[in-house]
Amino acid sequence: MTARRWARAVRWxxxxxxxxxxxxxxxxxxLRHHPLAPVPTRREYEVLRSRHREAHPQGRCC
Incomplete structure (x- = not known):
């Protein structure tokens, strides 16, 4: 594997x-499902994601 491919794999x-x-x-x-709606910024997405996690807790066992 070349150095470039290795670096790309590590980055991925x-x-x-x-x-x-x-x-x-x-x-x-x-963008695919709501082409006319504004796309949330990364920060807005993180807030939405955190709120969703708090509203829908998933217990993890074993």
Whole structure:
């Protein structure tokens, strides 16, 4: 594997691990389903995501 491919793979992994790629997927889905609506900023998205988590807690067991 070349250094460039390795660096790209590490970057992809870190974006997935930190959740950074999640906003990009959300943005693409938002544009596809609501093309005329303004896209929330990353900060607004994080607030929406936090509110959703608080309103819909999921217990994790085992």
């Amino acid at each position: 992994y870190l974006r997935e691990l930190t959740g950074e790629a999640e906003y990009d997927r959300y943005r693409e889905r938002h």
